[in-house]
Amino acid sequence: MDDVVRLRSAVCLLGRFPALAGVDLVVPKGETLLVRGANGAGKTTLLRALAGLVPVVGGEAQVLGCDLRRDRRAVRRRVGLLGHSAALYDDLTVADNLRFWSRAARSPTPDLAGAMARLGLDGRLAGVPAARLSAGQRRRSALAVLVARSPELWLLDEPHAGLDAAGRDVLDDLVRQVTAAGATVVLASHELDRAAALATRSVTVAGGRMVDDGACVSDIVEGPSQPEPVHVA
Amino acid sequence: MWRDALLVAGKDLRIEVRSRVATNQVAPFALLVLVLFAFALDPDRGVLTRAAAGLFWVAVLLSALLAVQRAQTVESAEGTGDALRLSGLDPAGIFLGKAGAVVVQLLALELLLGVGVVVLYGVDPSGWATLAATAVAATMGLAAAGTLYGALAAGSRVRETLLPLLLLPAVAPVLIAATRASEAALGTGGLDVASGDWLALLSVFAVVYVAFGVVAFGPLMEEQ
Amino acid sequence: MTTETSTSDIAEKDRSTGDPSGPGPIGPTSGGPLTLSLGLAAMVALGATLVLGLTLPATVEQGDYSRLIAIHPGVAWASYIAFGMTALASVLWLWPRTRSGHWDRVAGASAEIGVVFTALTLATGSIWGRATWGVWWVWDARLTLSALMLALYLGYLALRRVPASPDVRARRSAVTALLAVTVVPLNHFAVTWWRTLHQGRSMAQIDPGNDLDGAFIGAMLLGLLAMTLVYAWLLAQRVRVARLEDEAEEATLAQAIVERRREAAVV
Numbered sequence: 001m002d003d004v005v006r007l008r009s010a011v012c013l014l015g016r017f018p019a020l021a022g023v024d025l026v027v028p029k030g031e032t033l034l035v036r037g038a039n040g041a042g043k044t045t046l047l048r049a050l051a052g053l054v055p056v057v058g059g060e061a062q063v064l065g066c067d068l069r070r071d072r073r074a075v076r077r078r079v080g081l082l083g084h085s086a087a088l089y090d091d092l093t094v095a096d097n098l099r100f101w102s103r104a105a106r107s108p109t110p111d112l113a114g115a116m117a118r119l120g121l122d123g124r125l126a127g128v129p130a131a132r133l134s135a136g137q138r139r140r141s142a143l144a145v146l147v148a149r150s151p152e153l154w155l156l157d158e159p160h161a162g163l164d165a166a167g168r169d170v171l172d173d174l175v176r177q178v179t180a181a182g183a184t185v186v187l188a189s190h191e192l193d194r195a196a197a198l199a200t201r202s203v204t205v206a207g208g209r210m211v212d213d214g215a216c217v218s219d220i221v222e223g224p225s226q227p228e229p230v231h232v233a
Numbered sequence: 234m235w236r237d238a239l240l241v242a243g244k245d246l247r248i249e250v251r252s253r254v255a256t257n258q259v260a261p262f263a264l265l266v267l268v269l270f271a272f273a274l275d276p277d278r279g280v281l282t283r284a285a286a287g288l289f290w291v292a293v294l295l296s297a298l299l300a301v302q303r304a305q306t307v308e309s310a311e312g313t314g315d316a317l318r319l320s321g322l323d324p325a326g327i328f329l330g331k332a333g334a335v336v337v338q339l340l341a342l343e344l345l346l347g348v349g350v351v352v353l354y355g356v357d358p359s360g361w362a363t364l365a366a367t368a369v370a371a372t373m374g375l376a377a378a379g380t381l382y383g384a385l386a387a388g389s390r391v392r393e394t395l396l397p398l399l400l401l402p403a404v405a406p407v408l409i410a411a412t413r414a415s416e417a418a419l420g421t422g423g424l425d426v427a428s429g430d431w432l433a434l435l436s437v438f439a440v441v442y443v444a445f446g447v448v449a450f451g452p453l454m455e456e457q
Numbered sequence: 458m459t460t461e462t463s464t465s466d467i468a469e470k471d472r473s474t475g476d477p478s479g480p481g482p483i484g485p486t487s488g489g490p491l492t493l494s495l496g497l498a499a500m501v502a503l504g505a506t507l508v509l510g511l512t513l514p515a516t517v518e519q520g521d522y523s524r525l526i527a528i529h530p531g532v533a534w535a536s537y538i539a540f541g542m543t544a545l546a547s548v549l550w551l552w553p554r555t556r557s558g559h560w561d562r563v564a565g566a567s568a569e570i571g572v573v574f575t576a577l578t579l580a581t582g583s584i585w586g587r588a589t590w591g592v593w594w595v596w597d598a599r600l601t602l603s604a605l606m607l608a609l610y611l612g613y614l615a616l617r618r619v620p621a622s623p624d625v626r627a628r629r630s631a632v633t634a635l636l637a638v639t640v641v642p643l644n645h646f647a648v649t650w651w652r653t654l655h656q657g658r659s660m661a662q663i664d665p666g667n668d669l670d671g672a673f674i675g676a677m678l679l680g681l682l683a684m685t686l687v688y689a690w691l692l693a694q695r696v697r698v699a700r701l702e703d704e705a706e707e708a709t710l711a712q713a714i715v716e717r718r719r720e721a722a723v724v
Contacts, residue, residue: 083315092248104237
């Protein structure tokens with residue numbers, strides 16, 4: 001299967017709020033997809049659903065060949081999610097954090113020094129407790145964790161936020177490099193100039209649905225999905 | 234599972250070593266509780282010596298609450314909970330690792346408190362083999378129950394108040410059994426059920442909660 | 458599960474196996490004939506227990522308080538049934554083939570009623586204790602166990618009130634209920650060994666065992682029956698209310714999805 005992501009009428013609930021209200025999305029392997037949308041449109045929930053964190057309760061959802069409705073844990077080890085907050089233990093150093101997360105993911109050949117050098121975290125910063133890092137440095141550390149894990153699907157939520165110009169360049173290079181190597185990237189961003197240059201395609205989310213899906217979606221889905229009647233008396 | 238458990242336990246212990254919360258706050262707190270008991274009870278040594286086993290275990294129980302809450306806070310900060318779920322670590326391994334780290338911390342604390350009880354309450358530490366066995370069995374039960382209830386209460390805004398309400402009635406058998414077994418070892422309890430029976434109860438408790446945690450931790454971790 | 462539906466199966470999940478009495482999607486607004494007859498039977502049995510209990514003779518040692526035998530054992534018995542039912546319903550929820558929102562509602566409702574009965578057990582027990590032992594509370598094994606059970610299930614109910622999605626709450630609650638029911642025997646051993654050996658007084662010996670004539674046994678058995686019926690009736694009513702609440706919330710889900718999609722037009 002060449003499609004890394006296949007969603008059809010996918011519904012995700014946050015509590016009782018349908019953050020995703022029937023999403024259709026197909027992402028082929030190697031693509032860099034930009035997800036646009038206003039605040040609260042459902043971008044973050046979409047990425048978290050693709051990572052197997054938020055349960056998909058309606059419709060169909062397959063990521064990397066795993067059916068998310070049947071088992072959403074199988075996919076987790078193979079995706080990398082860069083969320084709003086960097087997943088770092090404040091009391092551990094950057095190097096400690098990186099070592100723990102890459103061991104946890106059982107990365108085959110973790111090049112920790114390379115990953116840190118790549119994001120400018122080598123030298124003094126490697127031994128600094130995460131609590132003392134600036135927002136941009138935390139972002140870089142989180143990216144370094146992803147580099148060390150080398151996932152098949154990269155899910156980047158506002159990746160440019162908090163990074164300086166040099167950091168953004170590093171990020172863009174990184175995305176181009178991993179997609180060239182066969183990985184797939186889905187990024188949600190408001191920084192359209194930067195992100196659009198990076199992306200090979202873009203979609204827009206609004207009200208928990210795709211509002212201008214690209215051509216390749218309509219090939220598969222026969223017409224836009226309608227809200228099915230929910231049986232209530 | 235065991236590899237993941239070691240990894241997580243190593244990580245938690247490293248955090249405790251770096252942050253020094255256990256040594257700088259929990260341990261002084263526990264010793265302070267021992268001193269407060271001396272203020273509250275008759276300073277005449279007779280009362281304190283007779284009650285020493287019970288007071289010791291109450292102090293351990295209160296410190297265990299702090300340690301468990303601390304172990305939970307570490308994971309709920311800044312997206313590490315998500316990352317732990319995404320990491321592909323075996324949930325049973327995460328449970329064993331987190332509970333194991335709490336066991337190590339509590340055992341160290343119990344050693345300190347033990348010295349405190351001997352010095353402050355004038356207890357004669359005879360029967361130390363029974364005491365050590367009691368401490369290990371009781372601590373494993375406490376840590377497993379605490380980690381499990383910590384996961385149940387995690388993610389709720391009332392976590393700090395909910396955890397004691399859930400945990401304390403559940404570990405009542407540990408408090409009773411550990412106190413009686415210690416009294417039997419110290420010879421302060423009078424005629425009683427043999428300490429072997431109490432040890433058996435403690436072991437059953439620990440086994441039940443470890444088994445529960447290994448099975449249930451995965452589904453419980455899925456929640457936010 | 459069909460692949461066609463996106464939202465309807467969420468709302469329908471509960472309904473497929475759930476409902477024991479009500480035929481319609483939304484149950485009747487009052488109990489059915491079964492619940493009604495259960496309620497009547499409970500009232501009759503309770504009335505009979507009261508009459509029989511009040512006509513019991515006063516005993517020499519305990520005076521009028523001996524008549525509590527008509528109430529106290531029945532209340533304690535009902536609390537054990539209630540917590541047993543909570544555990545059973547939790548297992549049925551956790552078992553994938555019987556999983557349904559119904560069992561979660563039964564577990565929660567039964568625990569609520571169990572807590573009430575446990576509180577009544579403690580109240581009647583300490584009133585009886587005041588008459589028998591001269592103090593409101595003694596560290597009797599059974600009283601202590603009841604107090605611990607009350608605390609355990611108060612924690613369970615507190616956890617149920619923590620806001621979460623229905624599935625999350627049901628799983629969390631089911632695990633807690635199973636933990637609680639596992640702790641009860643451990644507590645039992647701990648408390649029994651602890652108390653009975655220190656002071657050879659427990660309810661078993663204090664109960665007016667020698668002068669338990671037929672009337673006392675009869676009143677106690679009738680009390681057990683009455684409290685069981687009252688429990689069953691309360692459970693049926695509470696589960697029905699819980700189901701109506703859940704259905705009211707589910708009815709809004711379809712609406713929520715439509716509204717969520719409408720946000721797109723505004724942007």
